[in-house]
Amino acid sequence: MTPEAVIETLKTLVEPDKVRVDAESLNNWGKDWTKHFEPAPLAVVFPRTVEQVQALVRFANEQKLALVPSGGRTGLSAAAVAANGEIVVSFDYMNQILDFNEFDRSVVCQPGVVTAQLQQFAEDKGLYYPVDFASAGSSQIGGNIGTNAGGIKVIRYGMTRNWVAGLKVVTGTGELLELNKDLIKNATGYDLRQLFIGAEGTLGFVVEATMRLERAPRNLTAMVLGTPDFDSIMPVLHAFQGKLDLTAFEFFSDKAMAKVLGRGDVPAPFETDCPFYALLEFEAISEDIATQALETFEHCVEQGWVLDGVMSQSEQQLQNLWKLREFISETIAHWTPYKNDISVTVGQVPAFLHDIDSIVGEHYPDFEIVWFGHIGDGNLHLNILKPEALPKDDFFARCATVNKWVFEIVQKYNGSISAEHGVGMTKRDYLTYSRSEAEIAVMKSIKAVFDPNGIMNPGKIFAV
Numbered sequence: 001m002t003p004e005a006v007i008e009t010l011k012t013l014v015e016p017d018k019v020r021v022d023a024e025s026l027n028n029w030g031k032d033w034t035k036h037f038e039p040a041p042l043a044v045v046f047p048r049t050v051e052q053v054q055a056l057v058r059f060a061n062e063q064k065l066a067l068v069p070s071g072g073r074t075g076l077s078a079a080a081v082a083a084n085g086e087i088v089v090s091f092d093y094m095n096q097i098l099d100f101n102e103f104d105r106s107v108v109c110q111p112g113v114v115t116a117q118l119q120q121f122a123e124d125k126g127l128y129y130p131v132d133f134a135s136a137g138s139s140q141i142g143g144n145i146g147t148n149a150g151g152i153k154v155i156r157y158g159m160t161r162n163w164v165a166g167l168k169v170v171t172g173t174g175e176l177l178e179l180n181k182d183l184i185k186n187a188t189g190y191d192l193r194q195l196f197i198g199a200e201g202t203l204g205f206v207v208e209a210t211m212r213l214e215r216a217p218r219n220l221t222a223m224v225l226g227t228p229d230f231d232s233i234m235p236v237l238h239a240f241q242g243k244l245d246l247t248a249f250e251f252f253s254d255k256a257m258a259k260v261l262g263r264g265d266v267p268a269p270f271e272t273d274c275p276f277y278a279l280l281e282f283e284a285i286s287e288d289i290a291t292q293a294l295e296t297f298e299h300c301v302e303q304g305w306v307l308d309g310v311m312s313q314s315e316q317q318l319q320n321l322w323k324l325r326e327f328i329s330e331t332i333a334h335w336t337p338y339k340n341d342i343s344v345t346v347g348q349v350p351a352f353l354h355d356i357d358s359i360v361g362e363h364y365p366d367f368e369i370v371w372f373g374h375i376g377d378g379n380l381h382l383n384i385l386k387p388e389a390l391p392k393d394d395f396f397a398r399c400a401t402v403n404k405w406v407f408e409i410v411q412k413y414n415g416s417i418s419a420e421h422g423v424g425m426t427k428r429d430y431l432t433y434s435r436s437e438a439e440i441a442v443m444k445s446i447k448a449v450f451d452p453n454g455i456m457n458p459g460k461i462f463a464v
Contacts, residue, residue, distance in 0.1 A: 010043060013056055014056070029088045034081065045087060047091070069205050070092075079146070079147065084459070097109055107121060111141055113141045122213045128215060145206050147422040167210075171451065220318060225277065225297070226307045231350050235303065235305050246280055247281045248279070251373060252324070253371040256371065257277060342356075431461070
């Protein structure tokens with residue numbers, strides 16, 4: 001079938017105006033936040049119903065056409081990039097909250113529901129959806145499930161998979177499966193729902209998700225603490241975890257802080273300049289808890305682990321302290337950063353960071369390194385900023401060499417080459433650093449069951 005005939009058929013499977021082939025649309029919906037690959041899809045389709053998704057997948061099977069799912073396109077691993085003439089399936093029009101169960105505290109969502117939309121819905125019901133990150137205003141639930149998104153509250157609430165009660169998915173053959181049926185307890189064999197969480201659309205497309213909600217946190221309070229070195233952050237974490245139930249524990253370097261403060265719209269938390277900073281959050285539901293936090297801060301100062309600090313006294317100050325952390329990714333985007341999203345067990349973090357920092361600094365002294373991440377769950381974000389005069393392709397080629405060294409260190413610590421951003425295309429060639437050959441073989445066998453013709457997001461996680 002010619003490309004022109006394919007496009008005409010697509011118009012019969014969804015509404016004619018829900019197929020786009022203009023250059024602007026192909027570029028916009030054919031990429032995510034990564035800048036490593038140029039988008040080159042054949043077309044972008046916008047289904048409105050589950051039946052339309054099934055029809056698209058069945059047609060793609062018949063014609064051996066590759067499909068790429070598209071949500072908010074905020075991913076950082078090129079999992080939503082269509083670079084080889086694929087058909088992009090955008091869920092922008094499947095964006096409704098379909099049902100709410102107050103007894104189960106659950107919400108039935110279409111995949112195009114934006115994360116912040118679900119968070120606001122939960123808040124309106126006096127509840128809370130705790131999976132949160134800087135891209136919450138544009139990321140979509142289907143994409144969050146596809147990458148098992150984490151974010152800033154994992155230390156308390158866990159990853160996206162902790163909040164998925166049930167799924168409806170369209171497999172690579174066009175079959176509709178209803179997985180787990182929203183049950184809390186279900187001991188009837190394999191939990192196929194968990195296979196689709198984090199699968200990046202390679203097994204099938206999520207077309208409906210039931211998400212669990214939590215009680216709303218009360219009087220959230222944040223502290224930003226400056227430390228003399230990175231090694232001091234871990235005893236600070238241990239000290240506060242021993243006294244408080246933390247909802248978050250983040251860190252960032254002085255370079256990350258400087259980039260954010262340079263924007264001019266966030267005030268410095270205090271005057272003391274420090275090499276590293278920790279941001280922690282907790283529920284100050286009583287004066288005793290607030291007092292315990294201040295006493296723990298004073299203990300950390302006495303031990304030499306903390307040089308200075310501040311605790312939020314208002315909602316506005318809480319938001320400003322969080323902006324110091326949440327604005328980092330957006331701010332450094334100007335420098336076309338090469339990103340690594342890596343993790344080890346929490347206790348190994350200091351040695352792990354030192355090993356990586358030293359090898360990158362030794363071999364690439366002209367590269368500026370920005371560190372930040374979710375230190376409370378062992379997840380570090382290594383960002384190498386592109387020098388202004390260095391062409392993008394040359395920069396990425398040099399960073400590919402860095403990757404090998406970084407991932408060798410990850411392997412030494414039995415860590416993950418992708419803690420929360422997925423594998424996509426940017427990490428697929430390095431999968432063996434975190435997964436054994438036997439594991440990868442099993443994963444490929446699972447894909448073959450759900451997607452026998454290999455049409456579902458091919459080239460992601462595994463090379464074609």
